Amino acid sequence: MLNKNIYLILVISLVFAISFWIGFNVNLLPAEASINAPIYDELFKILFIIGLIIFIGMTIAVIYSLFKFRKRNDQIGDGIALEGNLSLEIVWTIIPSIIVLLIGLYSYNIYERMGGMKELNHNHEMMSSNPEKIWAGISQTSDNQISENNLSIEVSAMQFAFLFNYPKGNFISGELHVPVNQKVSMKMESKDVIHAFWVPEFRIKQDIIPGQPTILNFTPTKVGKYPIICAELCGPYHGGMRASIIVEEESVYKDWFNKNNKTEVNL
Amino acid sequence: MTISIDPQKAKNEGLQPKGWLRYFSFSLDHKVIGIQYLVCGFLFYLIGGTLASAIRIELLSPMSDFMPRDVYNQVLTLHGTIMIFLWIVPVVNGAFGNYLIPFYVGARDMAFPRLNAVAFWLIPPSGLMLVASYFVEGAAQAGWTAYPPLSITTPQSGQIIWIMSVLLLGGSSIFGGINFIATIIKLRRPGLKLMQLPMYCWAMLGTSILVVLSTPVLAGTLILLSFDIIANTGFFNPVLGGNVVVYQHLFWFYSHPAVYIMVLPAFGLVSEILPVHSRKPLFGYTTMVFSIMGIVVLGLVVWAHHMFTSGTPPWMRLFFTIATAFIAVPTGIKFFNWVATLWGGKISINSAMLFSCGFIINFVFGGITGVALAQVPFDIHVHDTYFVVAHFHYIVYGGTVFIIFSSIYHWFPKVTGKLLNEKLGILHFIITFIGFNLCFAPQHWLGLNGMPRRVAEYDPQFQFVNQISSLGAFFMAISTLPFLINVFLSVRNGKNSGDNPWNALTPEWLTSSPPPVENWEGEAPLVEEPYGYGKEFSEQK
Numbered sequence: 001m002l003n004k005n006i007y008l009i010l011v012i013s014l015v016f017a018i019s020f021w022i023g024f025n026v027n028l029l030p031a032e033a034s035i036n037a038p039i040y041d042e043l044f045k046i047l048f049i050i051g052l053i054i055f056i057g058m059t060i061a062v063i064y065s066l067f068k069f070r071k072r073n074d075q076i077g078d079g080i081a082l083e084g085n086l087s088l089e090i091v092w093t094i095i096p097s098i099i100v101l102l103i104g105l106y107s108y109n110i111y112e113r114m115g116g117m118k119e120l121n122h123n124h125e126m127m128s129s130n131p132e133k134i135w136a137g138i139s140q141t142s143d144n145q146i147s148e149n150n151l152s153i154e155v156s157a158m159q160f161a162f163l164f165n166y167p168k169g170n171f172i173s174g175e176l177h178v179p180v181n182q183k184v185s186m187k188m189e190s191k192d193v194i195h196a197f198w199v200p201e202f203r204i205k206q207d208i209i210p211g212q213p214t215i216l217n218f219t220p221t222k223v224g225k226y227p228i229i230c231a232e233l234c235g236p237y238h239g240g241m242r243a244s245i246i247v248e249e250e251s252v253y254k255d256w257f258n259k260n261n262k263t264e265v266n267l
Numbered sequence: 268m269t270i271s272i273d274p275q276k277a278k279n280e281g282l283q284p285k286g287w288l289r290y291f292s293f294s295l296d297h298k299v300i301g302i303q304y305l306v307c308g309f310l311f312y313l314i315g316g317t318l319a320s321a322i323r324i325e326l327l328s329p330m331s332d333f334m335p336r337d338v339y340n341q342v343l344t345l346h347g348t349i350m351i352f353l354w355i356v357p358v359v360n361g362a363f364g365n366y367l368i369p370f371y372v373g374a375r376d377m378a379f380p381r382l383n384a385v386a387f388w389l390i391p392p393s394g395l396m397l398v399a400s401y402f403v404e405g406a407a408q409a410g411w412t413a414y415p416p417l418s419i420t421t422p423q424s425g426q427i428i429w430i431m432s433v434l435l436l437g438g439s440s441i442f443g444g445i446n447f448i449a450t451i452i453k454l455r456r457p458g459l460k461l462m463q464l465p466m467y468c469w470a471m472l473g474t475s476i477l478v479v480l481s482t483p484v485l486a487g488t489l490i491l492l493s494f495d496i497i498a499n500t501g502f503f504n505p506v507l508g509g510n511v512v513v514y515q516h517l518f519w520f521y522s523h524p525a526v527y528i529m530v531l532p533a534f535g536l537v538s539e540i541l542p543v544h545s546r547k548p549l550f551g552y553t554t555m556v557f558s559i560m561g562i563v564v565l566g567l568v569v570w571a572h573h574m575f576t577s578g579t580p581p582w583m584r585l586f587f588t589i590a591t592a593f594i595a596v597p598t599g600i601k602f603f604n605w606v607a608t609l610w611g612g613k614i615s616i617n618s619a620m621l622f623s624c625g626f627i628i629n630f631v632f633g634g635i636t637g638v639a640l641a642q643v644p645f646d647i648h649v650h651d652t653y654f655v656v657a658h659f660h661y662i663v664y665g666g667t668v669f670i671i672f673s674s675i676y677h678w679f680p681k682v683t684g685k686l687l688n689e690k691l692g693i694l695h696f697i698i699t700f701i702g703f704n705l706c707f708a709p710q711h712w713l714g715l716n717g718m719p720r721r722v723a724e725y726d727p728q729f730q731f732v733n734q735i736s737s738l739g740a741f742f743m744a745i746s747t748l749p750f751l752i753n754v755f756l757s758v759r760n761g762k763n764s765g766d767n768p769w770n771a772l773t774p775e776w777l778t779s780s781p782p783p784v785e786n787w788e789g790e791a792p793l794v795e796e797p798y799g800y801g802k803e804f805s806e807q808k
Contacts, residue, residue, distance in 0.1 A: 030716050043644055051635035058602065058631045062624050065609035069545070070616055078546035079612035081801030084604075089554045092603040093596065100592045100638070107642035108585060114644055116581055193417040194511060196576060196651060200717035203648040207577045209512065210416060211505030214578060227726070231576075231651040231719040233410045234417060236336035239722030 015056050023049035033222040033247065034202035036114050041203075043110045050099065115217070150217070151178060155188040157195035157208040159234055160241040169261040176245040179253040180223050189213045196231035199245055205231055220247040293388065295380035296784060300387050301366030302682065304357050305675075307387075311353035311394055316744060318346040323706075323740040326733045331723040339723040340408035341401060341425070347411030348429065351525065352436045353394045355667055359532035360478075361387065361443055363674055364471050366682070367539075368447060370775035370782075371465045373456025373791035378449035386442035393435035400428035410721060412518060415503040415511050419495050426496060430489045437482045437489075440528075444478030447471050456791045462556070465773050465797045466549060469556050470535025473563040477524045477531075480567065485521035488514065512578045519570035527566040529663055530630075531559060533670035534601055537623050540677050541605055543771040544620045545612030548798040551604040558597035565594045575646045584643045591641035598634060602627060618692030622673030625700050629665025633658055636711065651721075654714025657707045665703055672699070672750070679754075680768045684780045685761030691753040695746055702742025709736050773797045 023045055032038050069079070153176070154165040164176045178184050188197060190210040197216060198205040201224075206216040230241035248256070289299055290306070321342050325333040334342070365383065369376055377383045400406045407429035409418035418426050451464070451472050492514065494500040501507025503514040542549045549555065571579055571587040605627060614620065636658040639645050649655060672695070679687050709732045714720075718729050725733070767776040774794045778787050796802070 028712055028715050047639045055632055055635055059628050061606045062627050069612050069614050071613040075613055078801040083548045084551040089551050093600055096596050096599040100595050104589050104592050107644055111644045205576050205647050212578055229719055233721040239724040
């Protein structure tokens with residue numbers, strides 16, 4: 001009996017060790033290029049490790065049972081008449097409940113760090129009082145309440161393109177240029193069907209809905225060119241509905257902006 | 268209260284054709300209707316599978332080059348609709364439910380045999396209508412979710428035929444649900460208590476409650492959508508002041524419970540199969556019953572997790588995160604109980620058992636990605652990507668379809684009196700299991716790294732992984748061959764199984780195989796312990 005317990009403990013620790021090793025060493029995610037991305041990847045890592053422990057554990061239990069308890073040729077009759085074990089069943093109700101609750105609280109924490117719990121209807125005051133927070137979700141707004149110190153951009157989506165309007169420069173671009181490490185606030189609206197704005201490297205996605213403007217805020221952290229992908233089925237050319245977001249150093253961005261600027265007075 | 272049909276009257280009412288011809292008749296026999304559901308569903312599975320292969324061929328290359336873009340969208344719409352409404356829902360509910368439930372409650376037929384036949388005969392015409400819509404102006408091309416305004420702006424005839432077809436299938440599903448509830452509650456043999464019923468009865472009771480509560484909402488929604496399309500109303504049309512997000516709420520109020528309509532019956536079926544082949548009682552009967560009912564209640568209040576990136580306010584996102592994640596608890600209990608059922612048994616490793624164990628492994632994987640997807644911050648990145656595609660195929664294919672095959676291997680002797688060939692069965696399992704995992708496991712990575720779902724063209728960096736996935740899909744397509752060969756050979760000259768080849772204790776095995784028209788020659792037996800393996804009276808058998 002003691003021997004059996006030692007084996008059990010050995011197997012469990014091995015499962016944990018393997019899961020932690022894979023969780024920390026196998027990277028399944030694309031590059032991190034926004035403030036959101038490292039926060040997201042932290043959540044991913046935790047969920048990945050917990051998931052691996054459960055999956056590997058259950059798979060071992062099933063395969064072990066199939067080998068260990070398979071019917072040998074000389075055997076007749078049934079297995080043991082075990083109809084249940086209340087204390088065991090209580091254990092495997094309570095432990096998953098605790099795990100699920102902890103994951104829920106943790107992801108609430110993550111969501112708050114991403115800025116997801118902010119009410120966008122009042123985002124003007126909140127953003128200026130707490131500029132660290134970033135918003136990865138949306139809420140409906142009646143008018144554009146984007147604060148002054150952010151780069152504000154109006155996105156309109158249509159079959160099958162994105163257009164980016166820079167109100168301060170009074171011009172429209174097919175490419176989204178943004179300076180690195182500065183918060184961008186986008187108000188998005190669709191001209192026809194539902195589209196979605198997704199930048200995998202930023203770990204953000206928001207549907208662009210006709211008749212209902214949505215807001216998406218983010219802060220890029222890495223210079224580079226990343227794809228903007230439409231993620232909501234929008235028609236025959238849905239797969240081709242892509243654009244680029246170009247994150248540049250402040251000075252490079254300023255040059256680009258001034259070159260396109262169409263307002264009378266240069267800012 | 269047992270139902271009794273006057274044999275002479277039954278004969279006049281459409282039981283006349285004998286042999287294979289009765290399967291093409293308006294038969295009132297629940298066993299015939301069950302087989303009609305199964306075979307009809309399987310034919311649509313072959314069509315849906317062909318469409319899936321077409322999708323995987325298109326995705327072999329990053330360009331849209333195998334079929335026109337609008338045809339691709341029609342193919343993915345039809346694939347989803349056929350697999351859900353014409354294969355999985357009718358088979359796990361209609362086919363096995365009709366065949367097994369009257370046996371399990373000790374009745375001679377379902378409560379409403381004529382309604383039962385109507386429910387089945389709604390399916391072939393609506394399915395054919397759906398497939399035929401391709402030849403009119405092109406089939407629907409807005410995905411199986413038919414989100415407006417896309418579904419309003421794409422060619423109308425295909426979308427309208429799609430709506431009518433889904434309405435008929437929904438009607439069929441509601442008729443079936445009412446029938447199952449009435450049969451399980453009212454037709455139980457005298458002396459048979461609810462807590463003595465085999466687990467599949469509980470699963471079907473829970474499923475039917477979901478069907479009856481949520482399918483009418485889908486029907487209403489689709490009728491409003493059809494008004495928007497043909498009568499220019501503005502329920503969901505933003506140009507006329509409609510709200511597209513309201514449609515999503517109404518749609519998912521049905522379509523999330525629909526996931527449980529597809530998996531709960533599979534949970535019931537695997538609970539019948541595992542005890543028989545491991546010669547042990549089902550572990551934790553009472554907790555299994557409560558966990559089914561827990562899933563039914565929770566399943567009705569989680570729909571908005573499909574809409575985390577639409578216009579939902581933060582508090583709503585949080586509520587649906589917690590509610591969704593908690594479904595993992597009753598579901599987890601069931602999986603621990605099944606493994607405990609295997610533990611210490613005398614397990615026969617046969618095709619039915621292998622498919623059931625494959626189901627456990629696949630479903631645990633799909634369940635884990637499901638808990639992850641329930642978390643709002645996690646979902647925002649992977650929503651509408653191949654990660655989601657992989658997740659739900661692990662649930663509905665790796666879960667339910669594996670159980671459908673497991674059940675066919677388990678109950679084939681009951682229906683035909685012949686055994687299926689085990690070698691072909693094990694070959695079928697191996698190809699399916701490898702093909703399935705090869706096809707869908709890499710798709711998780713695709714989704715995480717930037718490939719959205721429902722696209723005909725994609726970033727060339729994903730080509731290699733897509734080709735692996737397609738290779739897996741072709742394995743899955745090939746795996747159907749040994750199965751079909753096995754069924755045809757075994758029906759003609761399979762080994763005789765005898766009445767009870769598995770020495771099972773559930774009531775359907777306590778009559779001849781195949782069973783007589785009214786199920787039992789004499790009175791229905793009272794089975795108080797359907798899982799009494801290892802006890803004295805089962806040792807004697």
